[in-house]
Amino acid sequence: MADSTSNGRTAGRIGAAALLILALVFGLGGATIDYAFASDPLGPRVFPVVLASALAVLALLYWRSPGVAETFPRGSHLLRTLAVPSLVLLSALLLDPAGFPVSVFVLTAGVAWIFGAPPRLALLSGAGHALLWWVVFVRLLSVYLPVGWLFA
Amino acid sequence: MNLDYLWGGFAVALTTQNLLIGLVGCFLGTMIGALPAIGPINGIALLLPIAYTMGLPPESTMILLAAVYCGAEYGGRISSILLNVPGDAGAVMTALDGYPMAKQGRAGEALAISGLSSFVGGVIGTIALALFAPILSSLAIGFGPAEYFVLMIFALATLGSMVGNQPVKTLMGCVLGLMLATIGLDATSGAYRFTFGEPELGEGIEFVVLVIGLFSISEALIILENQSAGVSAIRKLGRMVARLDDLRRCVMPTLRGSAIGFVIGVLPGTGASVASAISYTTEKRVSDREGTFGKGDVRGLAAPEAANNATACGAFVPMLTLGVPGSGTTAVMLGALMLYNIQPGPLLMSEHPEMVGGLVASLFIGNVFLLALNLPLVNLFARVLTIPNWLLVPGILVLSVVGVYSTNASALSLYLMLAIGMAGWLLRKLGFDMAPIILGFVLGDVMEINMRNALAISGGDVSIFFKSWISLVLWGLAITVAVLPFMLGWRAKRIGRSADARS
Numbered sequence: 048m049a050d051s052t053s054n055g056r057t058a059g060r061i062g063a064a065a066l067l068i069l070a071l072v073f074g075l076g077g078a079t080i081d082y083a084f085a086s087d088p089l090g091p092r093v094f095p096v097v098l099a100s101a102l103a104v105l106a107l108l109y110w111r112s113p114g115v116a117e118t119f120p121r122g123s124h125l126l127r128t129l130a131v132p133s134l135v136l137l138s139a140l141l142l143d144p145a146g147f148p149v150s151v152f153v154l155t156a157g158v159a160w161i162f163g164a165p166p167r168l169a170l171l172s173g174a175g176h177a178l179l180w181w182v183v184f185v186r187l188l189s190v191y192l193p194v195g196w197l198f199a
Numbered sequence: 200m201n202l203d204y205l206w207g208g209f210a211v212a213l214t215t216q217n218l219l220i221g222l223v224g225c226f227l228g229t230m231i232g233a234l235p236a237i238g239p240i241n242g243i244a245l246l247l248p249i250a251y252t253m254g255l256p257p258e259s260t261m262i263l264l265a266a267v268y269c270g271a272e273y274g275g276r277i278s279s280i281l282l283n284v285p286g287d288a289g290a291v292m293t294a295l296d297g298y299p300m301a302k303q304g305r306a307g308e309a310l311a312i313s314g315l316s317s318f319v320g321g322v323i324g325t326i327a328l329a330l331f332a333p334i335l336s337s338l339a340i341g342f343g344p345a346e347y348f349v350l351m352i353f354a355l356a357t358l359g360s361m362v363g364n365q366p367v368k369t370l371m372g373c374v375l376g377l378m379l380a381t382i383g384l385d386a387t388s389g390a391y392r393f394t395f396g397e398p399e400l401g402e403g404i405e406f407v408v409l410v411i412g413l414f415s416i417s418e419a420l421i422i423l424e425n426q427s428a429g430v431s432a433i434r435k436l437g438r439m440v441a442r443l444d445d446l447r448r449c450v451m452p453t454l455r456g457s458a459i460g461f462v463i464g465v466l467p468g469t470g471a472s473v474a475s476a477i478s479y480t481t482e483k484r485v486s487d488r489e490g491t492f493g494k495g496d497v498r499g500l501a502a503p504e505a506a507n508n509a510t511a512c513g514a515f516v517p518m519l520t521l522g523v524p525g526s527g528t529t530a531v532m533l534g535a536l537m538l539y540n541i542q543p544g545p546l547l548m549s550e551h552p553e554m555v556g557g558l559v560a561s562l563f564i565g566n567v568f569l570l571a572l573n574l575p576l577v578n579l580f581a582r583v584l585t586i587p588n589w590l591l592v593p594g595i596l597v598l599s600v601v602g603v604y605s606t607n608a609s610a611l612s613l614y615l616m617l618a619i620g621m622a623g624w625l626l627r628k629l630g631f632d633m634a635p636i637i638l639g640f641v642l643g644d645v646m647e648i649n650m651r652n653a654l655a656i657s658g659g660d661v662s663i664f665f666k667s668w669i670s671l672v673l674w675g676l677a678i679t680v681a682v683l684p685f686m687l688g689w690r691a692k693r694i695g696r697s698a699d700a701r702s
Contacts, residue, residue, distance in 0.1 A: 062629040066371065073378055073393075082390035087651040088659035091385040091392060094647045098378050105371045114365050117628040120424060128420055132617055135416065135596060139613035142604065154600070155593035162423065162589035172590060180597050190252050190605045 059113020067106040074099030130161050146195020147185070152177040204548060205329055208556020212564055217262050220255070221561050224263040225568040228270020233278055233583045234591070238287030239271035239511075239528045240634070241418055244410040245595065247535050248602035251407075257539040258554040262561040264532050265515075269321060269562065272471060272508045273569045276313045277580050280306060289471025289507035292479040296492065296499035303495055307439040307577075312497050313504040314573040315441065316453040320505030321566040323457040324464065324512025329559050331465075332548065336520040339545035344652035345663045347544075349673040351646040354467035354523045356677040358635055368631050376639020377646065379404055387651060399611050406534040407606050408616045409640055413633045415599040416620025419592050421627060426588055439577065441497075449501035452482050460506030464513020467523045471507035478506035512562060519547055519555050522645065527634025530641050537641075544645075 077095025085091060120128050138154035156173025164172060184190040211217060231242035243264050250260045275290030280297035293313060300309040342350065355373050382393045383403030394400040456478040463474040482502040483492045492499040514525030522543035524530035536543050541551060548555050573580070603616045623633060657663035664670055 059629060062625070076393055077381075080385075080390050080392055082385070082388045085388040085390075087387055087655035089651050089654055091388045091390040094650070095378070095381050095392065098374055098381070102371065102374045102378070105367055105374060108367045109371065112367075114368070115630055117630070119628060124424070128423060131419055131423060131596075132416065132621055135600065135617055135620075136614070138600060139610055139617070142600070142613070143610060150600075151597055154596055158419075158593040158596060159589040162426065162587075162592055164587075164589035169589070172593065176593055176597060180601065184601055184605075188249065188253055190249070190601065191608065192601065192605070 055116040055118075056113050058116040058119060060110055062116070063106050063110035063113060066109065067103055070099045070103035070106055074103070127161050131158060134158055134161075141195075143193050144195060146197055147192040148177040148181055149195055149197055151180055202329065202333070204333070204552040204556040205559055206556075207553055208558070208560035211258055211553050211557030212262060212560035217259055217557065217561065218564070220259050220263045221266045221565050222568055224266025225270040225273075225565055225572055228267035228272075229274035229277075229569065229572060229580050230270075230583050231267065232271030232274020232276075232287060232290075233580050234274075234586070237418070237595070238275070238289075239268045240410075240531055240637075241414045241595075242267045242271055243528060243531050243535075244407075244414045245598045245602060247531065247538075248407045248411070248606050249598070251535075251538055252605040257536065257541055257551075258557040260535060260539070261532065261554060261558045264535060265558055265561055266565045266568075268528050268532070269508065269511055269565050270569060272321075272511050273314065273317050273573055274580060275507070276317065276504055277310065277577070278584055280309045280313065281581055282584060287471070289475050289510065290503075291472060292475040292503035293500060293507075295479065296494070296496050299493070299495035300497070300500065304437050305495070307437040308441050308445070309497075309500060310577050311439055311441045311574060312445060312449060313500055314570060314577070315446070316449060316456070316501035316505040317508045317573075318566055318570040319453045320457040320460055320508035321512065321569070322563070323454070323505075324461045324509035325559065325562040325566065327461045327509075328512045328515050328562070332516055332520050332555070332559070335516060336545055336548040339521050341669065342521075342545055343667070344649040344656065346667060346669045346673065347649040348646060348653055349664055349670045349677070350521060350523060351642050351649070353673045353677040353680075354517075354638070354642065356681040357467050358638060365630060368629075369635050372626075372631050372633070372635030373639040376636040376641075377643040378639075379409065379636070380640045380643020381647070386648075397611070399609060404615065404619075404640075405603075405606060405612060406538060406640070408603055408612050409619055410531055410534065410637060411599045411603055412616040412619030413623040413636060415595055416617060417623035417627055417633070419596055420620075420624045422588060422592055439574070445497045449497055452486065452498040452502040453505040455482065455485070456502035456505035457509040460509030461513040463506075464510035464525050465516045467517050467521075467525055471510040471526070474506045474510040474513075475503035479503045515558070515562075518543065519558070521545065522547065524638055524641060527632075527637055530634065530637040533641050534637070 074096055077092055077099055080092050082091055134154050134157040138150040141150040141153060152173040155176035156169045159172040160166060160169035185192055212221065228239070228242060231237050232239065246267060247264065250263055255263070271287060272289060275285060275287040276293045276297065279285045279290040279294040280301050283294050283298040285291045285294055297309045297313060300306065358369060358373060382400060384401050385392055391401060459478045459481060460474040463477060479499060479502055482498055486498050510526070514529045517523045517525045518529040518533055522533065524533050533543050599616065600613060603612050606612070627633065653663050654661070665674065
């Protein structure tokens, strides 16, 4: 939902401040790039510094008129929103040691539950996804994916 | 005009493998387009790494992605008409008259008319692409590094002034994309930039990681937030054949929409949403004497649908001839070419005629496939709307994880994808568009290399960017497109103030 009230403006200003800090860090990092040789008059430093300066100017303009921002989720909505990337992270961590089927099962069952599926259906959906994608990618498309300790 | 590349292209596109790939792409694209919020960029972002990992040759990958792109432009209309929720940004205007028609029990007619106008828009756009691409390509061969750099400035200026209503955010998106492109080994000096000592970052951020993070991960979070009950699809489609009288009334709106769509598609950085909005408002101004637009007028349905399909074809012109994407989706396709070490730009048509020709020919064939699929199978595509999010979103996430992991079997890529996805979600919440970031990322390397080459040639003299007539024309165009929206806004405010004063 679009939020043009003071909350929306505050979110915009926080975003502008973060981008300004990014511009400063990026500019400083660019200005101190180590290099021994450059065959052109500019070298590898100038372009990043120019970009950082452009971002800094634009961030200041953004600060002045932050415009409209969407409402950020709070409470349980925020928890649900953060749970999705957490599950992706967990599945990434599990991929090599536990293998693709286990990793996909955890990801899909968890996300299905977050998206409102009853627990039993979420588990079934996880198992179905794991089987379906294993057949599609490994058997049909010959994509290399780790099998992990369970199926090794 | 040399159209030899096109005949060779038909030979490429008509092989059994490519025909099959095109058909599958059209089918998947229509399904992707029909799903609300999953637009062509998301579909292409998900399919690109899989096509690459399967070892498809570049021309087949481009045919697949182009088929998905055009299919999604067709499919976007289905949820617009049946749900009043646009399948993608280009189908927003379709809902204005399509949904009222569906509520009047004429959903089937609306789907048939919009399918036909999509076909006409797609075919006219493809003919124009086949005719104009060689002309622009031969013109662009005269470009040197300085002209190329100014062309990039023009592309970014066009984007800043035309995408969205907040040019500062759009330009910031471009700069963020350009900044991301600087990460990795600098080819000229051998210096590592912003790699934090991580060897895997030496080659820069993988395009697939960026595009999937920005479009897929952030999309899943947006879908979660927008998951709301109460929206239900119209189930009764009614008769699936358009009335002859309605078809006759749609001829001129469709032709006008196709022309507007193609021209707007050619402009770098503009997309189907701009084209369909301009086409709808133009049609309303030209034809709406009875005040029926917005209440289920077939002309208000045909014009934007023709426009958004013609835009998709127009967007290929700058991509194939100049190496500058015409839309966010073609920016992703440009990145796909780079994955195959194919350098987009003025020499693309002469160096890879089979790929360019194959792509253009496949668009002709794809439009026929899409019409053949969309008229009889529309009921099947409409069923896609009933897939619950708890089944759909996990599938999208699995495709994202596999797509990123399969390109280099690295867990770091997955962590990067996740970080980019979260940053993308935050930026989207703040009202940023993701397409400028992709555009900036794709143009970043080319822009910097050309700037540095031009200055190396001139010995550091910046006047090289203003010496040729091509550069001067491009500067003129860039300044015009950057300043024009501000001038128009200022004029509108002045008119508003004087109207207030009079009242």
